[in-house]
Amino acid sequence: MKKRSNVLASFVTWPIVLLIAFPLLWMLITSVKPAAELFSTSPTLLPKAITFEHYARVLQDTPFLQYFANSMILATSTTVVVISISVLGAYSLVRFAYPGRETLASLVLFTYLLPSVVLISPLYLMLVSIGLANTLASLVIAYTTFALPYALWLLRSFMAGIPQDLESAAMVDGASRIGAFVDVVLPQALPGIISTALFTFILAWNEYLYALVLVNSDEARPLTTGVMTMLISAFNIEWSLLMAASVLMSVPLIIIFAFFQRHLTSGFGAGGVKG
């Protein structure tokens, strides 16, 4: 049953797959339908005409590009900060022995499950008091609250899978502890680091609540809250614009997903993702 294609299963599965993918396909279709076609009470499945005017409007007439740039800076910075800290931390948790190590590991797990809503008020207060309210920096700080425990957990699993003999061999061969880490562990952990980096980027790109609470000016606003603001501010809900914006917003995700799917799903064996 493994060698040749299972035709029966294909006939059962593909309709379901298409049903699941339908909302996204509909989003795409809607984004290229002219406005007139959009607002009829009997919507058509395939557009009679295709237009890119909505995309043009989103890019030209709204702060979309500003939001996009903000999201890019935000997600990249968060990823860099989180990965730097968690690579060292994960290595420490996996290969060293010191009092309190197990407690730390359990604490990391606990924070992984913590609701963000608990932290929004105190974080808001904290960031206002140090004068960082309404800045991208405040978001980077806030995002580490969920990105760091998660990155630690993933990297810990990846690093635990690297045979300890390799580091032992490196040390006998003449490397110091740190030398063994750089020469052997980092190259071996690279797929795991890439996975974790991609996940962190996606998490930061998609985050909404903290952006909602901590930032309310367009200069620092990322895409998630930005696009929703475009919804609220208009009297008429501009669905065509919103669909186009949604598609554009998802472009980095589509790219990452298309090229790095294997990397992303390997992380699940290692402990799961933030929901």
Add this chain to the structure above:
Amino acid sequence: MVQVVFEKVSKAYGDTVAIPGLDLVIESGEFVSLLGPSGCGKSTTLRMLAGLEQPSSGSIRIGDRDVVNLAPAARDVAMVFQSYALYPHMTVAENICYPLKKRGVAKADRAIKLAEVAALLQLEPLLARKPGQLSGGQQQRVALGRALVREPSVFLLDEPLSNLDASLRAHMRAELIELHRRLGKTMVYVTHDQLEAMTMSSRIAVMRAGELQQFAPPDEIYNRPANVFVAGFIGTPAMALADGSLADGGGHLVAHVGPLAVALPYAAGTRPDAVTVGIRPEDVLVGEGPWQAQVRLVEPTGYETIVALDAGGLALTARVPGSNALRVGETVAFDLRRERIHLFDKSDGRRWEPAGR
């Protein structure tokens, strides 16, 4: 050419004592095997020598330096791991040169050393490959090469052959023996395989539960095992061991074991109350003799036949040369080579030698 000395070395993990206290002196240029069942502490001992584990107390000297506080990199040892531990992201050439790089050896010199080692181990065609593209035997040779390239004082080998298949293992054993002969370096070899230990070592350190049982050349280990454990551990098929006692049979020593009364060619003098009697299969002579036994199992190996005997409740194994017509259930006569019977004091398991032996 350096001596390796373990002095009162102990290792405990929390409350569990793995090694209570080890004293061992390995002479310069020796090939010493640490032999024993799993969990006996042989790998731990090797790793303490390498610097990968710290002894809880005691001192370890390599040459005239106490190395306990030295990092592995500073001890001038090289190690071959059971898993080979080749760096997967580096080529064979890079793997072998890594120790030289870490020691700041110049590029030109590295290339020379690499060529020497590659020639010695026939690794030239493999230099550009990654470990994942090599067979087990090839990986093993690369691991050896990486150890050799530094010309360290002591070589440490942690069960390097156990991941190879039988024929390759035999071949590599011969190569390692030849290598030791050529280099004359001190080698410490960990294994659970007696054949490897017996064929390769100048001396074998038999260990059990963290304690040294006997440290002697192979032939002494085989012919004069220091205690019941070593006697039963070394030798295939295993030595038959049974409880017995010694008596004075008119001036001679008589061993009573099972239903047998075995006259021994020694004078009866002071002797332990209870003994464990050991008889190796090759010392059981089937065919003629004063005693009878029933054949329980017959295993022909082509060269000889291994026969399990039941002599009135006493279980013995015998090696009968060639193939023969022995059948299960048959009764045979047998004798024992009296002067080859081993005696161990039952109170402490130690070897007991009668006066005059």
Add this chain to the structure above:
Amino acid sequence: MPDIALQRPGLSRERRDALLGLLLIAPTVLVLGAVIVYPLLSAIALSFQSVYTPTLEGHWVGLANYRELLGSGGFWAALLTTAIWTAGTLTLQVLIGVAMALLLHQNIIFRSLARSLVLFPYFLSTVVAVLVWRWLFNDLYGIVNHALMTAGVIDAPVNWLGAMPNAMLSIMVVGAWKFFPFVVIAVLARLQTIPEALYEAARIDGAGPISRFFDVTLPQLRDVLTIVILLRTVWDFKEFDLIYLMTGGGPVNGTRTLPLIVYQQAFGLNQMGMAAAYAVSMMLVMLVFMLAYLQRARKAAA
């Protein structure tokens, strides 16, 4: 440059090693301490105060917030709503997730493409997911109503998000759509490690496909499902973005879950202290659940 560690009298190697380990984890500890531990403790402290959000002025009120919270009924209603939402969407996530994993485990045509399409919703932003579904559920122009009317299932457009129980059902469905791929990935990974020999032995023993599923597959999946259910329950319970953006908690608080109340208290009613009290209570509920769940799971595994 030689890379050899020097002998240093005084500190044993084990000590030096432990220090290095501590050094490596120090940044993590500092950051987590600053952004999680400290705010968490602040939140607990906040819950005993009454704080006016715009001015951030507050005063101590002791247990008053909690008394009001427990007595007002708002908490209990929201807890029930959260429980219903969690149970509903979790059931869908697990059922659909396991089913899709089983299907994707088979050798279907264009399997990797199917996998990609099925998994993608999980990696989408909740904002995008919500926008798409709100458009689908739109009463006038949404295609869901149109399709159902054309199929004759309903006569008139349904108000999916503005009436109960539609709104609750709608968010359950959207939650299932968004999060079930997590179940798929975890279960699929486990399925791929079940040895074929187990199925062959069952087949030889005369087991048909249904009993093979219940007797071979399901027991093998038990471990991964235990973890998946725990994680998804916790994450669904604390989900804010999806519900807030879909219905805002409406209609008339019909879908107002605990996370939404916390947000509303803090930034709608400007009562940060009260919001903190709600948040802490919510956390306690989750903690009790997690402990009870883990204990049951441990007992079942033994």
